[in-house]
Amino acid sequence: MAxxxxxxxxERRIRVAHNQLFVxxxxxxxxxxxxxxxxxxxxxxxxYALSEFSKNGxxxxxxxxxxxxxxxxxxxxxxxxxxxxxDLQLDASKPLLKRIxxxxxxxxxxxxxxxxxxxxKDNSDRLQLxxxxxxxxxxxxxxxxxxxxxxxxxxxxxxxxxxDSLINAALNYGYSIIRGNIARSTxxxxxxxxxxINHSSNLNQFxxxxxxxxxxxxxxxLFVFTHFAEENTEDMAExxxxxxxxxxxxxxxxxxxxxxxxxxxxSSINLFISSYLRSLMKKExxxxxxxxxxxxxxxxx
Numbered sequence: 001m002a003x004x005x006x007x008x009x010x011e012r013r014i015r016v017a018h019n020q021l022f023v024x025x026x027x028x029x030x031x032x033x034x035x036x037x038x039x040x041x042x043x044x045x046x047x048y049a050l051s052e053f054s055k056n057g058x059x060x061x062x063x064x065x066x067x068x069x070x071x072x073x074x075x076x077x078x079x080x081x082x083x084x085x086x087d088l089q090l091d092a093s094k095p096l097l098k099r100i101x102x103x104x105x106x107x108x109x110x111x112x113x114x115x116x117x118x119x120x121k122d123n124s125d126r127l128q129l130x131x132x133x134x135x136x137x138x139x140x141x142x143x144x145x146x147x148x149x150x151x152x153x154x155x156x157x158x159x160x161x162x163x164d165s166l167i168n169a170a171l172n173y174g175y176s177i178i179r180g181n182i183a184r185s186t187x188x189x190x191x192x193x194x195x196x197i198n199h200s201s202n203l204n205q206f207x208x209x210x211x212x213x214x215x216x217x218x219x220x221x222l223f224v225f226t227h228f229a230e231e232n233t234e235d236m237a238e239x240x241x242x243x244x245x246x247x248x249x250x251x252x253x254x255x256x257x258x259x260x261x262x263x264x265x266x267s268s269i270n271l272f273i274s275s276y277l278r279s280l281m282k283k284e285x286x287x288x289x290x291x292x293x294x295x296x297x298x299x300x301x
Contacts, residue, residue, distance in 0.1 A: 002034040002057070003264065003298075005252045009242050011042040016049040034266050035059040035181060037249050039067055039242070059184035061177070067245065068173060072180035074187050085190035088280040089208075098137030099285040100276070101198040104214055105138045106131050107289030111218035112150045114292040119225050123153040138198075143214075154225055169240050170228045174220035174248045175213065178265060181252060182209045182216075185269045189277060197276075212272060215289045216256075216265065223251055223295060255298050256290040264298045265290075 008014065012023050014036075020027040021036075036058060038045065053060050054075040064070040113127035130146045151159055155167060162168070186193045186208055196207025204210065227247060240248075251265060258268045259275075268290045275288040 002032055003253070003266070004028060004032045005034050005249060005266075006036045007039065007246050007249045008037065008043055009039045009246065011040055012044075014038070014043055014045040014049055016046070016052040021049075030056045030058070033058050035061065035184070035252065037061045037063075037069075037177075039063050039245060041065070057184065057188050059180050061180055066239070067242075068169075069176040069180065072183055074180070074184040082190040085277065085280075086192045086195070088277075089192060089195045092280055093283070095136070096279070096283060096285065097197050100279060100287050101211070102134055102136045102138060103285060103287045104197070104211060104289060105143045106134045107215040107291070108143065108217065109134065109146045109150075111215055111290075111292040112146060112221075115218040115222045115225075116150065116153055118222055118292070118294045119154060121153050123149055154221060155229065166240070167224060167229060170224040170244060170248060171220060173240060173245060174224060174251055175217060177249055177251060178216045178220065178269075179206070179209055179213050181266055182212045182269055182273075185273050186212070189270075189273050191273070191277075212269070212276075215272075218292055219254065219256065219265070219295075220248075220251065222292065223248070223254075226295060250297070253298050255293060255296045257293050258290045259288045262293070262296075262298075 006021070006023065006028065008023060015022045016030065019030050021030055021033055030052065033056070036053065038061065041063065050060065050073060054073060057075050060073040061069050062071050062073075109127055109131035113124045113131065116122070116124040116127065127146055127150060130142055134140075134142045151161055159167070183193060183206055191208060193208045194205045197211040199207035199210045201207060228244060253264050253266070255262045256265060256268050258271050263271065271288065272290060275286055279286045
């Protein structure tokens, strides 16, 4: 099982030979690589290496001039039943999708409550109560009301999610890392990522990805609160340091609970999406969402 997430922050030559990823002279078996972050724009990489990354289901991130994730290369048509799974998406009934979305929203708000609990903040109990009252399709928009309470409780009453700050930069970076891995997994399972469960923007080719990521956001939030909140200086436009980005990228190897077991974020994504596939095939809600267990980096035997 792929488990290594390779962060490349300085100028390097990246190539593939004999089923090995070479970063300069350091080699890693391709079968062990889950994702690659090319953070430095001076790196060189061959089209053959990119092709091999895709063949092996490796999510490859590239960054812009600000060293922030600008895109992700994900495999396409790796599943033998690609058209069949798209048909399942198209044929899914609205009541089923509403029940699945209800499960996702409950999972997200529950994880937000757990995040506040682990962070030693108030209002965890209020969020748990809100989670218990989410209706099918979340027609009362409990998700948005919970988010307003949650972010004020976690980062303070003056926190504004959209403003330029170190905290928001760290949150966006962490979300984009997990979003890229979800995009990789959705295509690997033969799903069309623009066909969402609840998200349905005509301008978003990753609506389904943005549905799945919701339950993972509180993990990023807790990590940012724990590691970076105290580093947020008066200079609200301060950029993330290379060390901060590397630590955020490591979130893919943190544990969450799903289906009564502990799995890395990367592994749990596959289980989450697999449960979505079962739901579409059985025409009943069987979705299993990840649960926050605090900050615990996975230990490989």
